Amino acid sequence: MRVVMVGAECAPLAKVGGLGDFIQGLARALAATGVEVQVLLPYYRGLLAEPFATLLEPLDEGLSIPLDGAVLECACWRLRVEGLDCVLIDPAGDWFRRRHVYGEPDDGLRFALFARAADALLRRPGWRPDIIHCHDWQSALLPALQWAAADAGDPPARVCLTLHNLAHQGVIEPAVLARLGVDAGALLGPGPLDDPAAPGRANLLRGAIHCADFVNTVSPRYAWEVLHTEQGMGLQGVLQSHVDKFGGILNGIDDAVWDPRTDPLIPVHYGPDTLSLKARNGEALRRRLGLRARAAPILAVVSRLDTQKGVELILGGIDSALALSCQVVLLGSAPDPVVAARFAAKREALADCPDAHLELAFDEGLAHLVYAGADMILVPSRYEPCGLTQLIAMRYGTVPLVRRVGGLADTVVDANHSDRPVCERNGYLFEAQTTEAVHAVLARAAWLWRHHPDHFDRLRDNGMRADHGWRRPAARYLDLYRGLLGA
Numbered sequence: 001m002r003v004v005m006v007g008a009e010c011a012p013l014a015k016v017g018g019l020g021d022f023i024q025g026l027a028r029a030l031a032a033t034g035v036e037v038q039v040l041l042p043y044y045r046g047l048l049a050e051p052f053a054t055l056l057e058p059l060d061e062g063l064s065i066p067l068d069g070a071v072l073e074c075a076c077w078r079l080r081v082e083g084l085d086c087v088l089i090d091p092a093g094d095w096f097r098r099r100h101v102y103g104e105p106d107d108g109l110r111f112a113l114f115a116r117a118a119d120a121l122l123r124r125p126g127w128r129p130d131i132i133h134c135h136d137w138q139s140a141l142l143p144a145l146q147w148a149a150a151d152a153g154d155p156p157a158r159v160c161l162t163l164h165n166l167a168h169q170g171v172i173e174p175a176v177l178a179r180l181g182v183d184a185g186a187l188l189g190p191g192p193l194d195d196p197a198a199p200g201r202a203n204l205l206r207g208a209i210h211c212a213d214f215v216n217t218v219s220p221r222y223a224w225e226v227l228h229t230e231q232g233m234g235l236q237g238v239l240q241s242h243v244d245k246f247g248g249i250l251n252g253i254d255d256a257v258w259d260p261r262t263d264p265l266i267p268v269h270y271g272p273d274t275l276s277l278k279a280r281n282g283e284a285l286r287r288r289l290g291l292r293a294r295a296a297p298i299l300a301v302v303s304r305l306d307t308q309k310g311v312e313l314i315l316g317g318i319d320s321a322l323a324l325s326c327q328v329v330l331l332g333s334a335p336d337p338v339v340a341a342r343f344a345a346k347r348e349a350l351a352d353c354p355d356a357h358l359e360l361a362f363d364e365g366l367a368h369l370v371y372a373g374a375d376m377i378l379v380p381s382r383y384e385p386c387g388l389t390q391l392i393a394m395r396y397g398t399v400p401l402v403r404r405v406g407g408l409a410d411t412v413v414d415a416n417h418s419d420r421p422v423c424e425r426n427g428y429l430f431e432a433q434t435t436e437a438v439h440a441v442l443a444r445a446a447w448l449w450r451h452h453p454d455h456f457d458r459l460r461d462n463g464m465r466a467d468h469g470w471r472r473p474a475a476r477y478l479d480l481y482r483g484l485l486g487a
């Protein structure tokens with residue numbers, strides 16, 4: 001079986017958040033089962049780390065796609081990275097020579113162009129896969145193009161669409177389609193890209209939900225939430241009308257990348273049988289970030305700082321942790337300048353505090369040390385399609401404190417309030433989006449850390465021993481692909 005993943009991120013080449021981990025992890029796990037997997041990404045010139053840039057091999061397969069009535073040439077590059085076969089699409093011009101992966105005013109056109117080029121490549125003889133697996137809005141034009149071509153008699157590949165975050169849907173002007181030479185007649189007015197909430201515009205994600213052969217979210221609970229609550233962000237109706245091809249598959253984490261027994265980015269290796277060594281990573285973390293040496297639990301936040309992630313509750317959680325005599329480490333990057341300014345002000349206010357450090361950056365290496373050195377991690381998201389930070393934290397014996405929403409609710413079992421056996425309890429849950437609720441959950445966890453460290457270690461141990469690797473989810477995707485192929 002040949003599967004091509006098409007998306008905007010794949011670690012370690014391009015990663016902004018969990019999407020990068022997802023494509024890397026699923027692709028590697030599928031490849032390990034013998035599936036022929038390839039990942040198609042834009043070539044983010046200037047963002048690709050030097051060691052990878054030097055490994056690129058040009059492919060003969062130059063592509064040309066229509067743009068503004070002329071032809072846009074796209075080079076294709078191949079590289080193998082950590083066992084993964086990746087093809088980078090490189091349109092002539094500055095389309096992907098930017099300072100960021102996302103957040104450019106012309107994102108709609110840039111990624112529609114990427115999807116258009118990917119579609120053209122995957123129609124080439126020898127390139128046509130059995131399954132095209134698209135992710136989020138950035139590749140969402142591709143299912144619509146395949147659907148339109150099937151109507152025109154061109155036998156399509158089977159297309160799977162994974163929804164990682166419905167807040168971003170790729171709502172574009174129809175003129176973008178016209179600029180790319182796409183016959184919008186079949187797709188709009190009326191057509192699958194019509195969006196009742198944005199009359200006259202084209203909604204790429206809505207179109208992909210309609211046109212894909214299967215659609216899934218990255219956790220079962222988020223699948224329910226997007227069907228039945230406002231978390232569907234206006235797509236509840238289209239999802240309900242396609243419920244017969246819709247489901248939720250819980251994400252995994254790459255347990256070779258995220259393994260405290262072998263992680264090259266942490267100073268002291270440890271595992272469930274050598275848990276006492278974890279404390280030495282806590283000491284290293286304190287030294288690196290200038291926290292004083294103290295017998296206090298370290299609360300971590302590792303997050304994109306975005307309203308989705310619960311900005312108020314993160315800020316409130318920092319205050320609560322300090323009031324409860326904990327230490328705090330925050331590693332986060334905020335693309336929105338207003339949010340960035342709030343965290344910068346907090347960092348300023350805590351500049352002389354020996355128990356808190358706010359690192360406002362994206363730093364993969366530091367993230368590993370934070371997971372290894374911290375005792376607890378706070379994830380107070382407003383909504384959370386799956387969430388990987390709580391899974392990674394558990395693998396590193398760091399106890400998650402999370403809001404009961406989406407994939408957080410599917411993966412964290414409360415230490416005190418659960419009908420599940422003690423051996424499955426691994427963290428703390430809270431419901432209300434209030435700083436009081438965050439304070440209460442932190443107080444519960446800090447109390448256990450101080451007064452019953454053996455019980456706290458049991459929570460760590462349960463989290464570390466649980467299997468959150470990709471084998472199980474990859475087997476579910478494989479079943480799904482086989483089902484789509486009628487095998």
Ligand code: ADP
Binds near residue numbers: 016
């Ligand atoms: P999302 O995809 O919504 O950002 P996830 O929890 O699914 O959230 O995935 C977040 C991923 O990004 C994790 O691998 C986490 O370690 C990483 N991450 C988030 N913020 C940072 C940061 N500031 N520095 C390094 N890694 C980060």
